[in-house]
Amino acid sequence: AAMVLAAPTVAVIFLLVGDAARIAFILGVAAAVPLYFQRKWVARAAAIASLGFILAAPLTLPPLAGIAPVRHDAREVKFSAWHRLEIWSFVGGKIAQKPVLGWGLDSSRAIPGGNAPIPDAPNGQQWLPLHPHNAALQLWLELGAPGALLFAFFVARVWLALANARWPPLYAAAAGSSLVTALVVGFGSYGVWQEWWIATEFLTLFAILVIARLSTAAARNQ
Numbered sequence: 001a002a003m004v005l006a007a008p009t010v011a012v013i014f015l016l017v018g019d020a021a022r023i024a025f026i027l028g029v030a031a032a033v034p035l036y037f038q039r040k041w042v043a044r045a046a047a048i049a050s051l052g053f054i055l056a057a058p059l060t061l062p063p064l065a066g067i068a069p070v071r072h073d074a075r076e077v078k079f080s081a082w083h084r085l086e087i088w089s090f091v092g093g094k095i096a097q098k099p100v101l102g103w104g105l106d107s108s109r110a111i112p113g114g115n116a117p118i119p120d121a122p123n124g125q126q127w128l129p130l131h132p133h134n135a136a137l138q139l140w141l142e143l144g145a146p147g148a149l150l151f152a153f154f155v156a157r158v159w160l161a162l163a164n165a166r167w168p169p170l171y172a173a174a175a176g177s178s179l180v181t182a183l184v185v186g187f188g189s190y191g192v193w194q195e196w197w198i199a200t201e202f203l204t205l206f207a208i209l210v211i212a213r214l215s216t217a218a219a220r221n222q
Contacts, residue, residue, distance in 0.1 A: 019078065020189040036173035043163035043176065047156040050183070054152035055195035057136035058099070064091020083125050084188070086118050088137060090127040102144030106193050108132060111141070131191030138192045149186045153181070171215040175208050 013021050034042045053060075064070050065085040075082035094103065094111055103111060114128030131153060132138045139147045162176050190197045 024184035028177040029185050031180040032173040032177040035176040040163045043159045047159035050155040053153045054136040058095045058140050061088045065089035078144050091132045091137050100144050102142045135186040135192050145176040167212050168215050168219045
């Protein structure tokens with residue numbers, strides 16, 4: 001029954017045009033292996049890495065566009081990757097202007113200069129279309145350091161909860177795989193405040209917690 005649902009789901013992921021979904025799925029499946037064997041250590045390491053990545057995002061992601069080989073390779077591999085680098089470069093400059101309190105909730109779509117075309121973009125792509133396509137940068141841009149700190153500690157707390165959950169190893173690894181998938185998509189694609197994305201995350205979390213109770217009960221009865 002699980003395969004009947006999983007097989008077409010995987011097929012749809014790989015047939016659609018979105019590379020973010022494919023990359024997120026592959027990394028999620030890969031993360032399940034170390035999570036199965038060393039969940040506590042891997043989850044704790046992921047919590048620390050999440051803190052570092054989110055808090056350091058304005059210092060690490062925007063400069064990527066200034067590295068000529070990275071910029072060239074991104075444009076050669078996929079144009080949207082190049083566009084991401086340009087967006088992050090622009091956002092980094094705006095974060096530096098208001099690093100403490102940010103520009104305001106959901107202000108990404110109205111940042112000054114965001115709708116201006118990038119000079120060397122072939123089709124007039126804008127510096128900031130709607131949102132930064134990165135959750136960490138969007139929180140820094142809109143809510144400043146306090147928002148980024150809250151987000152970083154929230155993600156770390158979820159990882160630590162996974163480390164300490166009394167779930168069967170296989171199910172815990174699958175749940176961690178889902179978390180990796182969600183984070184990869186969040187850090188490379190959708191806007192933080194898109195309602196359907198938030199609803200998808202909470203629906204997935206609800207399903208994970210419900211099935212966790214069932215799997216735990218089944219393991220006890222074996």
